[in-house]
Amino acid sequence: MICANILINKMRKIQSFVRRSGRLTLGQKMGLTELWANYGVDLPKGRINLDALFVKRQKIVLEVGFGNGDSLLEMAIKIPDRNFLGIEVYEAGIGRLINEAYKHQLSNLKIIKADAVEVLTNHIKDGSFNRFQLFFPDPWHKKKHHKRRIVQTDFLDLLSRKIIKGGKVHMATDWAHYATAMMNTLENHPHFKNTQNGPIYSPRSEYRPITKFERRGHRLGHGVWDLIFINEKT
Numbered sequence: 001m002i003c004a005n006i007l008i009n010k011m012r013k014i015q016s017f018v019r020r021s022g023r024l025t026l027g028q029k030m031g032l033t034e035l036w037a038n039y040g041v042d043l044p045k046g047r048i049n050l051d052a053l054f055v056k057r058q059k060i061v062l063e064v065g066f067g068n069g070d071s072l073l074e075m076a077i078k079i080p081d082r083n084f085l086g087i088e089v090y091e092a093g094i095g096r097l098i099n100e101a102y103k104h105q106l107s108n109l110k111i112i113k114a115d116a117v118e119v120l121t122n123h124i125k126d127g128s129f130n131r132f133q134l135f136f137p138d139p140w141h142k143k144k145h146h147k148r149r150i151v152q153t154d155f156l157d158l159l160s161r162k163i164i165k166g167g168k169v170h171m172a173t174d175w176a177h178y179a180t181a182m183m184n185t186l187e188n189h190p191h192f193k194n195t196q197n198g199p200i201y202s203p204r205s206e207y208r209p210i211t212k213f214e215r216r217g218h219r220l221g222h223g224v225w226d227l228i229f230i231n232e233k234t
């Protein structure tokens with residue numbers, strides 16, 4: 001296992017952070033090491049064995065950048081016949097989510113604490129996911145920072161390999177400029193096909209819970225744009 005001790009130390013910091021913010025309840029009694037053992041995935045040297053990760057073998061939804069975990073938690077509760085894998089680097093959000101997962105006794109949710117591109121590139125075999133979701137990713141709104149946005153052609157190339165043929169990609173943003181950039185990048189990618197007829201945003205889907213960043217967008221008077229595409233790789 002890579003850096004198990006580092007991860008445990010990090011999780012202790014999360015515990016301290018969450019305790020200070022008064023949000024650790026059941027998990028506090030259980031201990032973060034045990035919570036992490038139940039819900040966390042330590043990165044192996046090679047590929048993660050996704051078949052052995054979950055209690056039941058069923059379709060897997062990947063969410064990158066789940067923040068405080070609102071959407072992922074709600075979906076894992078409401079859709080027990082799917083497995084959910086979340087990748088995030090925000091420690092307080094991870095601590096909160098594994099605590100909530102324990103409270104709800106979820107067996108269909110696992111978390112990786114690492115950079116998503118690194119995980120997908122080095123630790124996930126091709127054709128692993130049935131759906132990918134990216135809700136309200138960091139917008140990097142200054143022009144000089146646009147290159148830091150996660151949705152770029154290279155990232156779509158990687159996603160196209162990791163999602164099964166016919167699998168879905170669902171993105172949402174409250175930044176108009178990023179929405180246009182996402183639409184152009186997806187429309188111009190040879191493997192992705194819009195579920196709408198043409199370069200049209202999708203209606204808000206029932207299954208996407210409202211997230212903290214979506215609420216923030218509403219408060220700021222932003223619109224919300226959903227993009228749902230199918231991976232049609234050959």
Ligand SMILES: C[S@@+](CC[C@H](N)C(=O)[O-])C[C@H]1O[C@@H](n2cnc3c(N)ncnc32)[C@H](O)[C@@H]1O
Binds near residue numbers: 064089117138213
């Ligand atoms: C603006 S927040 C949105 C959080 C959540 N999806 C929501 O709607 O409330 C973006 C999140 O993506 C995470 N993130 C950004 N780049 C990432 C990466 N390469 N790998 C994993 N997480 C990442 C950040 O840590 C942050 O929590």
